[in-house]
Amino acid sequence: MIQILTTILLFIFSYVFYVVYKNSNFSTSKLNLPPGSYGWPFFGESLALLQAGRDGVPERFVQERIKKHGSPLVFKTSILGDRMAVFCGPAGNKFLFGNENKLVGAWWPISVRKIFGKCLLTTRGNEAKWMRKMLLSYLGPDAFASHYAATMDVVTRSHIENHWRGKEEVNVYKTIRLYAFELVCRLFLSLEELNHIAKLGSLFDVFLNGVIELPIDFPGTRFNRSKKAAAAIRTELMILIKARRVALEEGKASSSQDLLSHLLTSSDECGRYLTEWEIANNILLLLFAGHDTSTCSITLIMKRLGEHPNVYDKVLNEQLEICKTKEAGETLKWEDIQKMKYTWNVVSEVMRLTTPVMGSFREALVDFEYAGYTIPKGWKLYWSIASTHRDEGNFVDMEKFDPSRFEGAGPTPYTYVPFGGGPRMCLGKEFSRVEVLVFIHNIVTNFKWDLLIPDEKIVYDPMAIPEKGLPVRLHSRHV
Template identity: 55%
Template sequence: MQIAMFSTLILLGIVLLVSLYIITKTLKERLIPNPHLPPGSLGWPLIGETLNYLGTCLAGRPDWFLRDRMEKHDPQVFKTSLFGETVAVFCGPAGNKFLFSNENKLVNLWWPRSVKKLLKSSLVNVAGDEAKRIRRILLTFLDPDALKRYIERMDLVTQHHISTLWEGKEELKLHPTINLYTFELSCRLFASIDDPTHISKLAHHFDIFLKGVIHFPIYVPGTPFYRASKAADAIKEELRLIARRRREALDKKMESHRKDLLSHLLVTTDASGKLLSESEIVDNMLMLLFASHDTTTSAMTCVMKYLAELPEVYEMVLREQLDIAKSKEAGELLKWEDIQRMRYSCNVVSEVLRMIPPIRGTFRKALVDFTYAGYKIPKGWKLYWSPDSTTKDPAYFPNPEEFDPSRYEGAGPAPYTFVPFGGGGRVCIGNEYSRPQILVFMHNIVKRFKWDLLIPDEKVTYDPMPAPSHGLPIRIQQHQSTA
C-alpha cells in the first residue's frame, strides 16, 4: 500500500512539474508577443485551442477551424497551440509545397506524443536515412507494381464479404460493416489471418486503439489514451506471436515464403543486408493497419453516402462497372487492367476525398530556424498542414460545396491543391493501396445493389477519422441481374 501511494505521489509530482513547465512556457509566449512570429492565438494554458479544434471536428467541419484563423490572422500561416504544442499552421498550395518539399532539409515528420508512444519504432517515428530504409522495404510490397498481384485476391475477399454480410439483407449499418471488411482485407493481405474469430478479436482491440491514438497522452485508467495503449499492447502481442511462428517455419523450411506483408518484412533486407527487428516488424504492421484501414473505411463509407444521395452519379458509375463486368468471362476475377478502366469511378472517389478528406492533416517539426511568408519559424516549433486549407477554397475549386467528378478530367486540380493523402517523401504509405481497394469494392457493390439512406443528411464527424454519427444505416435493393 505504501509503495503504491509513493508511486502515485511521484507520478503526480512529475505531472505537476511538466504542467508548470508548459504553463510557464505558454504564459511567456502570451505576455511577450514577438512581431516576427506568425500571428495567431495560443489559447488557454496547457489546452491551447485544442478544444476549439476538436469541436469543429465533432461538428463535421474541421475546415472551419482553419478558415476562421486564415481570415482573422493570415491566409498563408498562423500560430496556434494544439495538444500542448505551439504550432505554425501552413495554409494553401504554397504552404503544402513548402512542407512537402523540405522534408529532411528544414522539417521532419512529427506526431503528437500519443502517436509516438503507441507506434514506437514504426515509420512514423523515424526520420532521415532510417525512415528511407524502412519506407523502401515497405513500398516494395505497397507500390503499384506490387499491388497488381493482389487485385484478384481483393476481388475474392470482397465477394466473400458481400455474400456473407450483404446478400439477403434488407437493411444494414454501412460504416461498421465496411469497417469490418477493410480490417479483414488488411489482415488477410498483410498477415494471412483468415480465421473470422481471430479477425473479430483483433478488430475489437483496433477500434479501441483508434479512439485514443491521437489524444492527450494521459496514461490513467479510463482515459482514451490508456485504453488505446492496452489495446495496442494486445494487438502487438498477437502480431508478435504470429511473426515468431512464421519466422520459425521459414527458418526450418516448413513452409515457403507467403505472398503477404509479414513474410515480406521477415525476409527482406535493407541495402546493407540487415533485416528488420521483431519490434520494427510488429510496430510497422500496426502502423500499416492504421494507415490502410481507417482512412479507407472512411472513404468507402463516404463514397456510398454520395452515391445514395446523387442518383445521376450512381447511374454513371453503374454503367461503367457493368461494362467492365460484361467484358469478363463467368467467374473471372478483376485484374489491374480493369482498375485502369474505372476512370469515372476513380474521379468520383477523388471528389469524395476532396469533400470529406480522410485525414485532418499531419505534423512536421522545424529542424532549424527559417523564414516563411515574412515570419520567423523557430527551431523546434511544430508545423501543421491540412487538406482543408485548399479543398474548400473557391479559388482552386469553383463552387466547392458542389459534388463534381469532372474536376479531375484533363489536367485536373492545380498542383498542391488536392492532397488528401499528403505529398512529397512523406505521402501516406497506404495511398496506392487504398484506391484499388475502394474501386474493387465499388465494382462489386454497385453491380449488385442500389441503396437508400435511412437517415438523410446524417452528420459526418471526425473522431479521429470522418464517420457518420449513426453509422450510416441503409436500405438495400438487389438488382434483378448482376451480369
C-alpha cells in the same frame, strides 16, 4: 475519488506547462513569429481543433484563425501540447512537400509516437528511407499489378455474400470495418481465422479512438485505453511474428507469402534486418492505415452515391462495361482497375469534399523564413487537408459535388492533397485505390440502396464517419 484526483493532476499539469510556456516564449519574443495565439496552458487550442472535427466542419479551425489574425498563409497556435505554425493553402502545401528532409521533417504528436513506437511514421532520415523502400516494394503499383487485385476481389465477393446478400438493411460503416480489417489481415498476415480477426478488430476499435488525443495517461481516458489496446495488439502480432519466423526457417512459409514474411526476410544494404518489435510496430501502422482510412472512404462514397442517383448510374454503367469483358466467375485484374476512370473521379471528389483525415504534421529542422515570418527550429508544423479542399479560392462552387473536376489535368497542383505529397506521400495510396475500386465494382453491380437518414451528419473522431454509421436499405439487382 478518481475524478477528484484527475482534476488535481490536470491542474498541476496545466500549471507546469504554463511555466514552461512562459519561459520558452521569452526566448522567442524577439523573433518575428507568425501572428496567432497559444490558447490555454497545456490544452492550447487543441479542444477547438478537435471540436471543429466533431462538429463536422474541420476547416473551421483554420478559417476562423485566418480571419482573426489576418494571415492567410501561416499563423501560430498550440496543439496537443506543442507550439505550432499552421501552414495554409496550396502555398503552404508546396513549401512543406518541397522541403521534406531539408527544412522540415516528419513529426507526430506525443500521443501518436507513444502509441505506435518506432516505425515508418515516427522515423525520418536514412532509416525512414530504408523502411519506406522496403514497404513500397510490397505496397507499390508493381506489387498490385501481379495478383493483389484478384485477391481483393475474392475477399470482397465473400464479404458481400456473408454480410450484404439477403439483408434488407445494413449499417455501412460497421459492416465495412469488418471487410477492411479482414482484408488487411489476409493480405498482410495471411490471417483467415475469423474469431482471431474479430478479436484484433475489437481491439482496433478502442485503439483508434485515442490516437489523436491529448496525452492524458490516466485510467479511463481515451488515450490510456488506446495505449493499452495497442499493447494488446502488439502482443498478438509478436506471437504471429515468432511463429512465422519458425515456419520460414523450416521451409513451411514463403518469403513472398505476405507483408509479414517480406519484413522478416528483407534487409538494408548493410544486411540489417528489422527487429521483431519494429516489425510489429510497422504492421500495427499499416493495419491502422489500410483499415481505417479505407473504411471511411468507402462509407462516404456510398453516402454520395445514395445522394446522387445520376452519379450512381454512371458508375454502374462503367462497371457493367468491365463485367462484359469477363467470363462468369472471373476475378478482376489490374487492367480492369485502370478502366475505372469515372469511378475514380467520383472517389476523388468524395475525398475532396470530405477527406478521411483532417491534416498532418511536420517539424522545423532548422530556423527558416516563410511568408515574412521566422519559424524557429524545433517548432511543430500543421497543414490542413480539409481547409485546402474546402476553399472557394481553390474550387469554384466548392460545396457542389462534381466529379468532372478531376477530368483532364484535374485540380491545380497542391489544392488536392488527400494523400499528402513529396517524399512522404502516403505509402498506402495504391493499396487504398485498388481496395476502394474493387469494393465499389462489387457493391454497385449487386445492389442499389436508399439512405435511411438523409443528410446524415459527418463527424471527425478522429476520422470522417457518418454520425449514425450510414444505415441503408438495400435493393438487389442482377447483372
